[in-house]
Amino acid sequence: VSRSKGLRGTESQREPRIPSQFSQEQRIAMKEALKGAIQIPTVSFSPKELNTTALAEFGEYIRKVFPTVFHTSFIRHEVVGNYSHLFTIKGSDPSMQPYILLAHIDVVPAPDKGWDVPPFSGLERDGFIYGRGTLDNKNSLMAILQALELLLIRNYIPRRSFFIALGHDEEISGINGAQKISALLQARGVQLAFVVDEGSFILDGFIPYLKKPFAMVSVSEKGAINLMLQVNTTTGHSSAPPKETSIGILAAAVSRLEQTPMPNMFGSGPLMTAVEQLANEFPFPTNIVLNNLWLFRPLVSRLMERNYITNSLVRTTTALTMFNAGVKVNVIPPVAEAIINFRLHPAQTVQEVLKLAKDIVADDRIQFHVLDAFDPLPISPSDDQALGYQLLRQTIHSVFPEVNIVAPGTCIGNTDSRHYLNLTTGIYRFNPIYLQPQDFSSIHGINEKISVQAYETQVKFVFEFIQNVILHLEQDCNYVTTTITTTAGQIKWSVQHRLVTGGKLRLGALGEPQTSWFWRLEPGEDNLRPWAPPKGALGFAPLPYPATCCCHPTPGDTNLRKHFPGTSCELSSQGKGSLSLEPRSSRALALPSCPGSDLSRESGGQVGRGLPTETLLHGWGKGQLPSLRGPQSSSLFSVGSKPEHIGICSVAVRCKALKGSISWLEAGSYALWITRESRSQRETQTELGLETTFPLFLLSRQDLPRLPGV
Numbered sequence: 176v177s178r179s180k181g182l183r184g185t186e187s188q189r190e191p192r193i194p195s196q197f198s199q200e201q202r203i204a205m206k207e208a209l210k211g212a213i214q215i216p217t218v219s220f221s222p223k224e225l226n227t228t229a230l231a232e233f234g235e236y237i238r239k240v241f242p243t244v245f246h247t248s249f250i251r252h253e254v255v256g257n258y259s260h261l262f263t264i265k266g267s268d269p270s271m272q273p274y275i276l277l278a279h280i281d282v283v284p285a286p287d288k289g290w291d292v293p294p295f296s297g298l299e300r301d302g303f304i305y306g307r308g309t310l311d312n313k314n315s316l317m318a319i320l321q322a323l324e325l326l327l328i329r330n331y332i333p334r335r336s337f338f339i340a341l342g343h344d345e346e347i348s349g350i351n352g353a354q355k356i357s358a359l360l361q362a363r364g365v366q367l368a369f370v371v372d373e374g375s376f377i378l379d380g381f382i383p384y385l386k387k388p389f390a391m392v393s394v395s396e397k398g399a400i401n402l403m404l405q406v407n408t409t410t411g412h413s414s415a416p417p418k419e420t421s422i423g424i425l426a427a428a429v430s431r432l433e434q435t436p437m438p439n440m441f442g443s444g445p446l447m448t449a450v451e452q453l454a455n456e457f458p459f460p461t462n463i464v465l466n467n468l469w470l471f472r473p474l475v476s477r478l479m480e481r482n483y484i485t486n487s488l489v490r491t492t493t494a495l496t497m498f499n500a501g502v503k504v505n506v507i508p509p510v511a512e513a514i515i516n517f518r519l520h521p522a523q524t525v526q527e528v529l530k531l532a533k534d535i536v537a538d539d540r541i542q543f544h545v546l547d548a549f550d551p552l553p554i555s556p557s558d559d560q561a562l563g564y565q566l567l568r569q570t571i572h573s574v575f576p577e578v579n580i581v582a583p584g585t586c587i588g589n590t591d592s593r594h595y596l597n598l599t600t601g602i603y604r605f606n607p608i609y610l611q612p613q614d615f616s617s618i619h620g621i622n623e624k625i626s627v628q629a630y631e632t633q634v635k636f637v638f639e640f641i642q643n644v645i646l647h648l649e650q651d652c653n654y655v656t657t658t659i660t661t662t663a664g665q666i667k668w669s670v671q672h673r674l675v676t677g678g679k680l681r682l683g684a685l686g687e688p689q690t691s692w693f694w695r696l697e698p699g700e701d702n703l704r705p706w707a708p709p710k711g712a713l714g715f716a717p718l719p720y721p722a723t724c725c726c727h728p729t730p731g732d733t734n735l736r737k738h739f740p741g742t743s744c745e746l747s748s749q750g751k752g753s754l755s756l757e758p759r760s761s762r763a764l765a766l767p768s769c770p771g772s773d774l775s776r777e778s779g780g781q782v783g784r785g786l787p788t789e790t791l792l793h794g795w796g797k798g799q800l801p802s803l804r805g806p807q808s809s810s811l812f813s814v815g816s817k818p819e820h821i822g823i824c825s826v827a828v829r830c831k832a833l834k835g836s837i838s839w840l841e842a843g844s845y846a847l848w849i850t851r852e853s854r855s856q857r858e859t860q861t862e863l864g865l866e867t868t869f870p871l872f873l874l875s876r877q878d879l880p881r882l883p884g885v
């Protein structure tokens with residue numbers, strides 16, 4: 176199997192973890208930096224009215240506050256669309272697909288009225304920093320740059336490349352900022368592993384009876400329509416008015432729209448997944464109700480309508496946001512205009528909502544002008560293969576250990592991330608801060624604020640996240656197993672660990688399926704379970720190998736055998752560091768020649784190196800294999816002594832689970848391979864041919880097209 180790009184490097188490049196602890200001086204500097212950012216009034220009023228002076232000033236400000244970000248050789252900074260910023264942080268491993276972190280510079284207007292402190296003062300009161308943008312979204316912007324600055328001054332060098340994109344017009348559509356940055360990246364041929372943007376939080380107190388906060392990572396985003404309704408009538412003297420004026424006609428129409436909610440769509444989309452995941456967090460009897468939506472769906476959907484926030488999750492919302500009419504007190508208004516801002520439920524389209532709106536208005540005197548509109552965004556994956564989602568989940572659990580549930584959701588607002596649809600299928604929206612309903616009201620409202628502690632934690636989260644994109648196996652993985660193919664002769668095998676993050680492990684197997692192409696190992700279990708990938712799932716295609724069978728490594732242990740009826744060999748311990756495989760079956764296995772399958776060439780021939788410390792290797796029978804510690808460790812296996820001793824064995828690599836989380840294997844970033852090593856170089860060449868490696872499994876979406884026959 177050609178793995179020309181599947182494996183990279185010769186040894187596990189383990190970077191030391193930089194702890195997310197900051198000095199008192201750094202903590203003061205980071206909050207002062209946020210205050211300074213709040214003080215720059217980067218207000219977007221409308222697509223034609225932006226505070227460009229403030230936007231330019233903001234560009235100067237971040238240069239001043241984050242000097243290391245701007246003066247690091249592997250970081251490229253570009254200004255896009257005059258005021259947006261794109262940072263390209265080049266990682267040391269070009270084979271890892273880059274990701275992008277998004278945030279925006281602009282804020283909505285904030286008249287002083289009603290605020291406890293002026294909205295652009297950035298004042299600190301009782302442990303909170305007040306001001307427009309403290310939640311939406313200068314907190315994210317500053318936390319991203321701050322975390323990077325802190326990493327860089329501690330000599331951090333990323334392996335995976337990433338981008339940071341700071342849009343300047345998110346509040347007014349993002350077409351000059353995010354859209355241009357996205358176009359630039361597309362023109363450069365960039366494809367992203369995932370996008371992380373604002374748009375959701377750790378939600379606290381949003382759902383009645385749910386006592387504990389939970390993290391909602393938005394995997395989709397509502398669509399939107401800005402619809403202008405216009406009525407033109409004959410103008411004239413107000414002393415002899417017509418029966419209806421343009422204002423009256425329009426007011427009645429918008430009132431009908433307001434009074435007639437769009438249909439309740441509860442029952443589809445990520446919300447159902449979230450409800451399922453949260454059901455057991457509720458006390459009795461709510462847990463019963465939520466666990467039985469087949470029966471209680473109508474009840475739950477009505478309950479969700481009662482609260483204005485949960486209501487926004489179950490339907491397309493209708494907000495009357497602008498109304499303009501009238502020229503003088505004694506003139507019949509010739510024209511009246513209103514703007515309605517619809518946010519579209521994921522199960523509806525722009526066309527459907529427009530039709531519904533027309534039916535509700537039901538007045539031919541009213542003209543409809545769609546100012547801008549887009550359908551709800553596709554739902555990004557949140558399964559165990561979804562790198563971005565799993566990384567967020569993992570980091571949430573480590574930074575907020577008290578948060579038990581991480582659930583997918585739909586962002587009710589709109590974000591810059593929608594402009595990145597062409598670059599990835601993984602778009603995730605999450606702000607790592609706690610949000611209560613009153614905080615939600617402050618976004619675009621009054622007294623928007625963030626606690627100093629919450630902001631520090633947000634910096635910590637980004638600091639951890641950036642490092643987590645290259646998590647080491649031993650930090651997070653419980654088990655990694657694979658079915659390996661061996662032939663007669665001695666083999667030496669080595670393991671190279673790449674990125675593994677929290678989640679579940681999916682196993683790929685060689686050969687014709689006996690019971691299943693794939694087996695899944697759940698954490699804490701020794702049983703592999705036959706498992707079928709979802710139809711059409713990427714990354715799971717039969718490998719072009721002949722039928723094989725699998726053996727159990729320890730005689731008497733039936734865990735595996737029962738899953739592999741074709742078992743034909745046994746593996747037993749032969750002392751430290753060696754196992755022998757004695758196939759009972761005479762069934763020979765002809766391994767096809769696979770051009771380009773020499774993995775050792777890619778690994779520089781340094782077989783046996785690169786084993787992470789603390790990695791434990793076990794056979795299924797537990798403990799037959801030695802623990803491997805230290806980068807030079809490797810294990811030698813004898814696999815029979817006669818050429819006809821051909822078989823298949825299963826080996827588990829069990830890794831230390833520091834966090835006890837479920838393991839998850841990133842597609843294409845992890846590989847276990849073996850290389851055959853004979854007693855002498857001569858034997859190797861004469862008996863076995865040039866050093867050969869055996870492909871074990873391929874789970875890479877990127878690699879699949881390169882597999883022969885796939």
Ligand SMILES: CCCCCCCC/C=C\CCCCCCCC(=O)NCC(=O)O
Binds near residue numbers: 381449
């Ligand atoms: C069962 C789940 C209950 C969830 C309750 C949902 C609570 C929603 C919480 C936060 C959503 C905040 C959205 C913020 C988006 C801000 C982006 C923005 O303002 N963009 C501009 C725009 O939308 O107009």
